[in-house]
Amino acid sequence: MVDGICEIKSVDRQKVIRVKEEMLSYTDVQELANIYKAMGDETRITILYALSCAELCVCELTQLLDISQSAISHQLRLLRNLRLVKYRKEGKQVFYSLDDEHILNLFSQGIAHIQHR
Amino acid sequence: MVDGICEIKSVDRQKVIRVKEEMLSYTDVQELANIYKAMGDETRITILYALSCAELCVCELTQLLDISQSAISHQLRLLRNLRLVKYRKEGKQVFYSLDDEHILNLFSQGIAHIQHR
DNA sequence: ATAACACATGAGCATGTATTCATATAAAGA
DNA sequence: TCTTTATATGAATACATGCTCATGTGTTAT
Numbered sequence: 001m002v003d004g005i006c007e008i009k010s011v012d013r014q015k016v017i018r019v020k021e022e023m024l025s026y027t028d029v030q031e032l033a034n035i036y037k038a039m040g041d042e043t044r045i046t047i048l049y050a051l052s053c054a055e056l057c058v059c060e061l062t063q064l065l066d067i068s069q070s071a072i073s074h075q076l077r078l079l080r081n082l083r084l085v086k087y088r089k090e091g092k093q094v095f096y097s098l099d100d101e102h103i104l105n106l107f108s109q110g111i112a113h114i115q116h117r
Numbered sequence: 118m119v120d121g122i123c124e125i126k127s128v129d130r131q132k133v134i135r136v137k138e139e140m141l142s143y144t145d146v147q148e149l150a151n152i153y154k155a156m157g158d159e160t161r162i163t164i165l166y167a168l169s170c171a172e173l174c175v176c177e178l179t180q181l182l183d184i185s186q187s188a189i190s191h192q193l194r195l196l197r198n199l200r201l202v203k204y205r206k207e208g209k210q211v212f213y214s215l216d217d218e219h220i221l222n223l224f225s226q227g228i229a230h231i232q233h234r
Numbered sequence: 235a236t237a238a239c240a241c242a243t244g245a246g247c248a249t250g251t252a253t254t255c256a257t258a259t260a261a262a263g264a
Numbered sequence: 265t266c267t268t269t270a271t272a273t274g275a276a277t278a279c280a281t282g283c284t285c286a287t288g289t290g291t292t293a294t
């Protein structure tokens with residue numbers, strides 16, 4: 001292969017050009033990657049799934065998750081920055097919930113995938 | 118907070134117990150994380166998206182992706198192991214395609230999410 | 235005012251991961 | 265057979281990430 005271009009005659013240049021035109025923009029790819037990256041961690045999946053069941057404060061999440069309160073707060077900040085969760089303060093407590101119904105759909109598609117095999 | 122249990126009287130123990138019962142199993146969480154982790158990388162998203170447009174050989178992917186052929190092969194192996202792509206040999210070439218229609222749904226949900234804001 | 239509590243955050247560390255480089259393998263052609 | 269081409273893979277490296285620990289911030293209660 002020379003310069004990433006294989007010389008096989010049968011390579012369908014037209015197909016490659018067509019696919020190139022259909023490709024996602026770089027910013028779209030980045031945004032998609034951020035969402036899937038957010039869901040690509042066992043702790044965050046557990047948090048998001050728990051929040052899909054009920055609105056929960058940090059303390060309650062800590063009771064559900066077997067890791068430190070600090071670790072959970074760090075992950076919540078990440079999810080907040082990506083706008084996957086929103087929060088509401090009530091006295092000393094902070095209650096988190098899902099910010100977007102699409103996340104539920106992402107979950108159900110993912111679950112459909114693992115059940116499919 | 119003592120031992121991960123906050124003493125606020127208003128904390129709804131019943132709610133926490135109910136959520137705990139609804140939680141995903143650890144293996145489900147792991148499998149979900151693996152899928153999202155696979156899609157949580159810009160290179161892999163680009164590969165998967167390209168394959169959603171057409172069946173492509175490694176050489177054609179190399180023309181589309183601006184990284185080395187080696188890097189692409191490494192990523193394809195990962196996607197193969199997760200059964201997100203399948204392949205077909207034809208002489209020297211190896212043609213890859215998506216292994217599962219759920220991935221398209223995962224994409225469309227993700228795209229819906231980034232367009233939603 | 236002071237203490238206790240719920241939560242957030244910075245630092246540091248250990249582990250994971252994505253890439254390149256060099257090289258191996260396998261098919262096709264000369 | 266010897267070379268070229270298409271792909272795969274192991275090693276090394278640079279970077280990202282998830283956790284804990286220590287501490288900071290803001291709120292409530294005494």
